[in-house]
Amino acid sequence: MKFTLRGKSRCRSLALVASAAVAALTLAACGGSTGGSQSGGSAGSATSGTVDWWGWTPTDTATAKGYIDAFNKEYPNIKVNYKLVSIPDWQAALTPALRSNSGPDVFDIQPGAYVKYKSFTEDLTPVISKALGSDWKSKVAPVGVDGLTADGKLTAMSVGAVYSGTLWTNPALFEKYNLKPPTTLDEWEKVCQAFKAHNQGCFVQGAAGEGFDQDTLQAIANSVQPGLWTRASKGEAKWNDPGIVKTLDIWHQLFTRGIMQPGAVGYQQYPDANNDFLTGKYAMVMMGTWYTQYSTEKAMTAALAAAGVSGAKPFPILPMQFPDVAQAGNTSEMFGDSDFGLAISTKAKNKAAAETFVTWLTTSQVGQQAVADQLDDVPALKGVEPNFDTIKFVHPATQQAPVKGLLTKVTSVTEPRFALLSQDVQDAILQAATSTATGKATPQQAADTLQQAAEAAAK
Amino acid sequence: MSATSATQSELRSESVTTTGGRRRTRRLRPRGLPWILPALVLCVGLIYYCIGYTAVISTWNWDGIDPAPEKVGVGNYLRIFQDPIFWKTIEHTVGFFVVTFVIQTALGLLFAVLLHSKVRLAVVYKVIIFIPVVLAPAITAPVFRRIFAPDGQFNWLLEHVGLGSLAQPWIGQESTALPVIMAITIWQWTGLTFVLYFAAIGQIKPSILEAARMDGAGNVRTLISIIWPSVRGTTLAMAILSAIGALKTFDVPYLVTVGGPNYATEFLGTYIYRKTITQSHVGYGAALSIILLVLALVMAIILQVRGRERSVMR
Numbered sequence: 025m026k027f028t029l030r031g032k033s034r035c036r037s038l039a040l041v042a043s044a045a046v047a048a049l050t051l052a053a054c055g056g057s058t059g060g061s062q063s064g065g066s067a068g069s070a071t072s073g074t075v076d077w078w079g080w081t082p083t084d085t086a087t088a089k090g091y092i093d094a095f096n097k098e099y100p101n102i103k104v105n106y107k108l109v110s111i112p113d114w115q116a117a118l119t120p121a122l123r124s125n126s127g128p129d130v131f132d133i134q135p136g137a138y139v140k141y142k143s144f145t146e147d148l149t150p151v152i153s154k155a156l157g158s159d160w161k162s163k164v165a166p167v168g169v170d171g172l173t174a175d176g177k178l179t180a181m182s183v184g185a186v187y188s189g190t191l192w193t194n195p196a197l198f199e200k201y202n203l204k205p206p207t208t209l210d211e212w213e214k215v216c217q218a219f220k221a222h223n224q225g226c227f228v229q230g231a232a233g234e235g236f237d238q239d240t241l242q243a244i245a246n247s248v249q250p251g252l253w254t255r256a257s258k259g260e261a262k263w264n265d266p267g268i269v270k271t272l273d274i275w276h277q278l279f280t281r282g283i284m285q286p287g288a289v290g291y292q293q294y295p296d297a298n299n300d301f302l303t304g305k306y307a308m309v310m311m312g313t314w315y316t317q318y319s320t321e322k323a324m325t326a327a328l329a330a331a332g333v334s335g336a337k338p339f340p341i342l343p344m345q346f347p348d349v350a351q352a353g354n355t356s357e358m359f360g361d362s363d364f365g366l367a368i369s370t371k372a373k374n375k376a377a378a379e380t381f382v383t384w385l386t387t388s389q390v391g392q393q394a395v396a397d398q399l400d401d402v403p404a405l406k407g408v409e410p411n412f413d414t415i416k417f418v419h420p421a422t423q424q425a426p427v428k429g430l431l432t433k434v435t436s437v438t439e440p441r442f443a444l445l446s447q448d449v450q451d452a453i454l455q456a457a458t459s460t461a462t463g464k465a466t467p468q469q470a471a472d473t474l475q476q477a478a479e480a481a482a483k
Numbered sequence: 484m485s486a487t488s489a490t491q492s493e494l495r496s497e498s499v500t501t502t503g504g505r506r507r508t509r510r511l512r513p514r515g516l517p518w519i520l521p522a523l524v525l526c527v528g529l530i531y532y533c534i535g536y537t538a539v540i541s542t543w544n545w546d547g548i549d550p551a552p553e554k555v556g557v558g559n560y561l562r563i564f565q566d567p568i569f570w571k572t573i574e575h576t577v578g579f580f581v582v583t584f585v586i587q588t589a590l591g592l593l594f595a596v597l598l599h600s601k602v603r604l605a606v607v608y609k610v611i612i613f614i615p616v617v618l619a620p621a622i623t624a625p626v627f628r629r630i631f632a633p634d635g636q637f638n639w640l641l642e643h644v645g646l647g648s649l650a651q652p653w654i655g656q657e658s659t660a661l662p663v664i665m666a667i668t669i670w671q672w673t674g675l676t677f678v679l680y681f682a683a684i685g686q687i688k689p690s691i692l693e694a695a696r697m698d699g700a701g702n703v704r705t706l707i708s709i710i711w712p713s714v715r716g717t718t719l720a721m722a723i724l725s726a727i728g729a730l731k732t733f734d735v736p737y738l739v740t741v742g743g744p745n746y747a748t749e750f751l752g753t754y755i756y757r758k759t760i761t762q763s764h765v766g767y768g769a770a771l772s773i774i775l776l777v778l779a780l781v782m783a784i785i786l787q788v789r790g791r792e793r794s795v796m797r
């Protein structure tokens with residue numbers, strides 16, 4: 025079919041109209057394409073209004089609701105809406121939301137790579153100074169400040185911290201087979217052989233995900249040469265330092281000596297490894313202080329239900345020191361960061377109400393006590409401790425002392441977890457971990473590749 | 484005027500127009516434009532604009548947030564061609580296309596031929612074969628993760644049929660993860676291939692099949708010499724769809740293996756997502772997207788032209 029000339033002319037007219045519409049769309053889209061750091065929103069009232077809070081944690085809305093309910097006892101006229109976004113979807117959801125005018129007023133920020141959202145956050149230094157005084161830095165945990173500060177700007181106020189470098193065990197399984205938690209790599213191998221002989225899983229890890237691989241690698245590195253991992257993270261040591269090569273070699277041995285479960289590099293820590301541990305398939309799992317919450321009856325029951333175990337009785341779990349896998353006599357020290365801080369968007373619709381909520385949860389005794397009592401995060405405000413009189417453990421006689429000991433121990437932790445690592449370096453660490461685990465690369469080759477990636481990322 | 488009579492009237496007008504009436508041509512032809520205008524604006528304004536904007540972004544070194552992206556020209560493209568993971572995704576895509584297309588075609592045609600014979604409960608079989616097509620990968624992926632887990636049902640089955648030595652962590656090792664993704668895709672899309680072949684076979688004139696029978700052709704000869712050439716158009720369409728589908732593969736590998744282990748199931752789609760969202764290399768991801776677009780277009784053109792050449796030769 026052919027168009028006549030006149031038809032073409034009319035067609036052109038219509039095409040012009042369409043083009044104009046497209047141009048309008050283009051301009052509109054271009055208008056919102058870059059930038060996004062401009063301050064907007066309004067101050068509003070500090071005691072009334074609505075605050076939209078987005079986060080990947082608290083991972084259950086009941087915990088967030090608990091915080092909000094406690095907040096509303098003091099500020100009944102501020103309505104806080106919590107929107108839980110799963111970790112894998114977090115960046116995909118948050119970035120366009122912040123760039124638009126319909127994003128959250130308050131959102132979670134994790135130290136490290138996520139501080140990239142700094143252009144969308146208010147500097148909260150004046151807010152925390154107002155709440156805690158000019159010496160505010162002495163009143164909060166340092167890990168909650170450094171990791172959330174970028175370009176001299178406090179992008180978020182830490183709610184609490186998490187620390188890693190520990191294993192959690194199912195003591196009933198150890199008792200059942202008359203075994204003791206391992207303290208060295210050789211013992212770990214023997215314990216796993218013993219469990220295997222009884223057709224019982226030993227240690228489970230989701231080695232497909234970068235964060236948890238990093239935890240295990242950092243714990244191994246702290247056994248090989250304490251502090252080396254942190255120095256490499258800071259760029260003060262190379263990632264192909266002999267200590268890191270040995271770390272990757274021991275990591276490889278976890279697979280070849282039957283410690284890591286079969287198919288670990290295809291496992292996700294959540295839900296795979298977590299569910300397998302909670303359903304008793306494995307006796308040990310690599311988890312940090314956030315797992316403390318599952319020592320309580322309430323959280324353990326909810327976790328079992330989430331793992332698909334209906335009607336199961338909660339069982340006690342215990343933290344254990346990461347084994348001295350290098351067998352060099354070093355204690356593998358823990359490491360940690362702020363779990364998350366609350367940032368206030370530059371486009372917040374009601375900044376005053378948002379400040380009230382953020383200040384209450386991160387700096388008030390009541391807010392921080394609510395955080396402490398969840399046993400999920402270690403409170404950011406110094407001096408706030410969980411109220412163990414009200415916390416109901418699954419088996420208080422065996423759990424209370426180790427849990428208290430763990431929470432006391434982490435107060436002296438100085439090594440960061442993710443705060444020093446860019447996303448590119450984290451990805452390179454994952455690649456080094458999986459290529460070593462699968463035998464695709466030797467520890468030396470993987471370490472060299474990691475160093476190259478870190479150098480490229482630093483450019 | 485009823486819709487039917489209006490349509491007939493339109494058709495008559497169209498018929499008159501195409502035979503000569505120049506005035507009518509002028510009056511009638513543009514009448515269709517308002518009808519396509521919304522789609523035109525949507526396509527040009529949304530899809531083509533997005534493609535254009537993606538092409539622009541592909542020349543930036545940008546994290547998706549920075550208000551002042553660094554312009555790098557074709558730098559991202561040059562880096563992509565030196566990126567071993569990119570070439571790995573191409574390798575996976577080609578292998579994935581060949582394996583899934585061949586097996587889906589064979590199974591789809593086989594089921595279609597079988598169900599064109601007088602099979603009892605044919606409707607039930609048709610439903611069973613087609614059901615996977617309507618199931619969302621988001622629903623089936625966790626099931627497959629469970630089935631192919633080290634202690635999953637597939638290994639359980641192998642152990643119970645005396646093949647326990649073959650049991651292994653199927654999605655947890657590089658050698659078997661990609662075949663699992665292929666198997667899931669074949670399971671999911673064979674139903675569509677079957678339906679298309681079933682419809683195509685229904686278009687073959689019974690007299691041709693009867694003539695073949697009278698000439699002494701058996702089942703296999705009829706399938707090879709009569710049915711297979713007669714459904715060539717469907718096969719070509721399936722080849723184009725499979726090729727483009729392979730290039731766009733995202734949901735199954737992302738949901739089942741997250742592109743791993745060690746990039747063993749990484750496809751262009753999952754790599755674009757990894758680069759753009761997870762690693763915040765939005766410019767690099769945009770360049771990958773443009774390459775994906777070009778590859779899809781080239782693939783479709785090649786298959787279309789090859790199909791036409793064969794039709795002409797015949």
